[in-house]
Each structure stands twice: as C-alpha cells, then as structure tokens.
Amino acid sequence: MEKQMKAWRLEKLGGKLELKEAPVPQVRAGSVLVRVSVSSIVPYLKAYRDGKLAVYNPPPQEFTIGSNAIGYVEEVGQDVWHLKPGQRVALSSQIIARDNVKSPMTILLGITKNGDAALSAQLDWTNGTLATYVLAPVESLTPLDGLEKYTDAQLSAVTKFAVPYGGLLKGQLAAGETLVINGATGSFGTCAVFLTVAMGAAKIVITGRDQSALAKVAAKAGNRVIPVVLKGNVQDDAQSIREAAGGGIDMAFDMVGNAQDPNSTLAALLSLMPGGRLVIMGSMAVDLPIPYTYMMINSLSILGNFMYPKDAIRKMLELIKSSQLPIDVIEPKIFKMEQLEEAMDAAEAAGNLQNVMINCQS
Template sequence: MGGKLEWKQVPVPVVRAGTVLVKVSVSALVSYLKAYTQGELGVYSPPPQEFTIGSNAIGHIQDVGRDVWHLQPGQRVALSSHMVARDNVWNPMAFLLGITKNGEDALPAQLDWPDGTLAPYVLAPVETLTPLDGLEQYSDAQLSAITRFVVPYGGLLKGQLAAGETLVVNGATGSYGTAAVFVGLAMGAARVVITGRNRQSLIEIAGKAQARVVPVVLSGDLHRDAACIRQACGGGANMAFDMVGNAQDPNSTLSALFSLVPGGRLVLMGSMAVDLPVPYIYMMINGWSILGNFMYPKDATLKMLELVRSGQLPIEVITPNVFEMSALEAAMDAAATAGNLENVMIDCQS
C-alpha cells in the first residue's frame, strides 16, 4: 500500500438509484490518516484504483436518487464511512468508504464505492446517512463529534451495557476511550471506572464527566491492577470495554478481564501488537464472555442522537479543530497528535 496524495478537479457526482449527493461541510480526520497515506499500515486494504480519502463527515443534502424516500434536499446529515452490504445474507460485505475493506470478499463493494469524504461533494449510499433534524443549536463542526462517540457506542451496544451496571473503560485516555466514558454514563452506567497510565489525563476526564467516574492509574502489574480496579468498582465490574491503542503487552486488558464479576463481559475494540492469552479455567468458572466488535450497527447513530437531544450525551466536551482544505498536511499532523478531547477536521467548502 502507499501512493501519491494529490489534488484533482473532478466532476460533481450525479445521483443514481439508492444514492444521495451530499455537500460536505466538515470531514473528520482519523489519527492514522498520514500513516495510512504513506503506506505504513499494512493491515488496511485501500481501493486498488485512484480514490478520494476521508471518513465520517457532516453535510447537507443536495439531491437524492430514485428509491430514496425519507431524505430530502436541504437536510443536514451525518455520513458514516462504515458500509455493510444491504443484501439479506449471513455474511454481508463490509468496508469503510475511502479507507479499507473487510477481507477480499468485500472487493466488489469497495470497487463500487471507493471514495471517502474529503471533497466538496460526495455521492453516498443512502444507508450511510442519518438526518440531524432538531439539533440546530449545534454547529456542523460540533456535530462532527457524534462520529467520535458512535464508535464506542457500537461496542457498548455489543456488550449489552444496561442501566445500573458498573463499567470499566480500559484505554480511557485515548480519543475513543474517552468518548466511551461519556457514552457509558449516558446509557445509564451507575459507575464508570477509567483506567490508563496517564494520571493527569485520567483526572481531567473524571473532572469533565463529574459524577460516577473513578480513575485508576495502572502500574503494569496484572493482578495488582485488577485488584485496584475491583476495589474502585466496589467489588467488580459487570462489563469492561477495552479500547487500548497498539498495546505492546496484554496486561491492562487482562486486568480489566480479571476485574469482572461472574457473568461479566469484556468487549474488545482497540488494537494490540501481541496476542491475548485467554485464561481458560477462569473464563469457564466465572462464566465470562469476551466479545470482539468492529464499528457499529446501521441504526447506531440514529439511536445515539436521542441521547444528544435529551441532554444525556454532552458532545460539546469535544473541541473542534477546523483546518482549511489547503492545510490538509498540517491537519493530518495535528490529527496524529491530537488530544483525547479534540476533534481535527477539514472544512471541505474552504
């Protein structure tokens, strides 16, 4: 992987059946975008032809094709890069627009939809769009934060987090880990224990989240950390959400696992450079479940927006950092080093 990143003038796409033409306002940049464009991420499978990069975005509908019945020109929408084939089959193709595909079986879908959102206009499949009606108090840049929150929301849905439960967020100082803290509170977690090795960052998150959040600074000693987490939970957690980024050892993930009460669930949604050694006997005796999860269901953004409208999910805790399109290189550098409460994006109309 790896190619040449350059600017090109291309025609505005024309709608066809099942598609929507979106005038892109802001396009959020993933932290790894520069490394991706330089071909340094071998696990990613970009389209084999020339394509437009870019992931999630906020924009306004310009035109709709046939078979689009509920969306109308002028509506503000969130565009999700996560696309799952609409076919009613057991193993539908899945891919991320303008980024990667989930296995070679998804190549036909990726060839049909190679382009991402770093453009003034994007043609998108209707199923990737969610209307943003009733959120006029938020700017487009502020609403871009929902694309940060919806990723961990998908994992918390997978783990079936229930109101009144205790949640551990491991890797809480990363951008998606921090978002998971606020989503867990919005979903009704009675207590959220946040773990990581950066004491100051944990304190800052707990201060912004205020009630029901307890920080635990990890030492790297698996059993000592597990005991500290259990104590902070008041005896143990119902669910642990693991969002570590490129972990070099499994200890923090295992400490989250060992903090669970019998019947507890561990959801894996981060990344690790080594394998996770599963403690077979402990798993069996305690009835623990380990669940892997990638992204989120099609209706996740729609559901999560109700938490925003009701005031339970404060998306304003994420600060927008908006760059002009001409400053893409600087924006990619900023995204790679952005803080966990910062959202770097491109103004696609600049």
C-alpha cells in the first residue's frame, strides 16, 4: 500500500482548494524527498487561488500549491551525492532547467511557469510544498548546516531575503557604495535594507511615502540607513535623495510594489551619479518612461532582474553565519496545516517584518 500524506490540492485557478490525502512521492534520479517542516505563504496566495492573477501560468491539472520551505531530507535519488537523510535544507521554488542551453526554461514550484515552453519542466515538477512531503530537484535545495541556533521558522526568512539578494548581486553592489532603495517598507524592500547593510554599503537611502514605516526600518537597520519621505514630484524627490546621500547615488534598487505611477522609480533613477545603475525588481502597473538623452549622457544602466541565481542562498548563508545578516528581525507567524485560509488572510495583511507560514507537520 502506498504511503499517504496531507497536501493542499488546488483544482485550478479559481477552483476548489482542499486539504486531501495524497501519495508520498517516489524519489527518482536527481531528486530529493523532503519532509516539509514549514512552508512560507506568499502575500498574493489568496488572489492566486481565486484566479485573480492572470499573469500566472499554473499546471494544467490538479496540483499541490506552496512555494519556498524549510525541511529535512527524507530520501535521496540516484545522482544525488552530497545531501544526506536527516539534513536540514532550504527549498527554493525557483527551478531552472539544468540543460546547457542559452535560454533554459524556468518554473516556480507549486506556482507558475515561464511560458508554455516550460510545460515539460512543470509536468516533471508539478507539486509544491504545502504538504507533509515534497519531491524536488537537488539543485533547488541548499543545506542549512552550521545554523543550529535558528529554528526552522526563523530560517524560513532565508528565502524571503534571497529575492532582493538576487537583485543586489545583479547590480554588483560593492562595499563602500551609496544606495537608494525604493519601496523599502515592503516585505522584500525591507529585506533589501538589511542585506545592503550586511554587504557593506556606506549609505543606504530608503524611500517611501509612509514616514512612520520608514523610521521603524531605519531604527532597526542602523545609522547607515537614512529615510526619505517622497512627495511625488520627480525632480524634488531626486534632489532629496541626493542630499540625504551627501551627493549622488551609485546604485538604485527598485522594489516598489504595484505602483500606479512611475514617479518614485524615476526619482531613484535621476538621483544616480554618472555611471550609476538602476536594478528593477518591483511591480509597476504602468510603463517606465526613459529619459533617453539623459541616460546616454550620464552613462546610466537599467538592469531588470527576476529572482536569484542558484547559488544565492548558499552565499547569503555566510552572511547569516557571520552575524552580518540578522534574519531574526523577521517575526514568524505560524499556522497549523488546516488553517490555510487564516494563513492566507494573515499573509495578505502581514507587515514588512513578518513572515507567515504553515507548519506542515501539525
């Protein structure tokens, strides 16, 4: 008889979501069976479930939802050489085809795929982490050795930090540089603040429209962090950013969420010194108008970035082990397996210093 487990199964976007009994996956070459401890709940999961996010491209059949997780290796398949049963691991939902090609297909486990061309990858790795067990490709797992002082719930923040870390790596942030973070009071933006402190930025200007929220982040992150409240006028806001930095900005990092106008992003762009770069990772409901001649004369760069490279979490763990990155500033909010509806509501309403998750063993 097949061993069974509990799993949150979604019929389709806008369809029925139920906690069901499902077979425990069988390992195969290149895979690892993980006993899921905690699974993070993304803020948009309820809207995703209800079919309100048209850009997402889910599996064409009933599947287990859930993205990033912390768990323990239960069993490994052939061609898995380093991970061992019992080892604690972080599971990243991002799966990039291992084929040596120019444009490898990408999926987010339990969420979406990067276009219809990635269907074959999604069919190989259909089910996500809101289950007692999940089967994942070995390259999506990072060992969490040497972090015994942190609980599973605290380490769940690792995958939240990894997203902005990918953008900071793309922008090649160097120690001693000056940075502006637009959207610094959002969940990922706040993580970016603590990351840039850990990575050695000399000054970090954080922007937004909520003075109280900016002040709270700055108070926790230290005296290199300078809050600037934006007023909505692009030129004036750019000048305020430059003045706060004591000159121009080397790098702008845009993590603004669901912006209805481009003004704050443009202010960050126009605060850059000649040769500066803007990394965009946020979500904007309108296009970004580019000042062509200004960009050319000042040798500015705009870099788009999605997610993070495969080794990002492993690299970031060294910042945590050396006490440079305080992941415990993020408060875990833990719900039981059957409380997914409440957890989705809590994730939607969560503050920037909170991380909502499901205990998949409860």
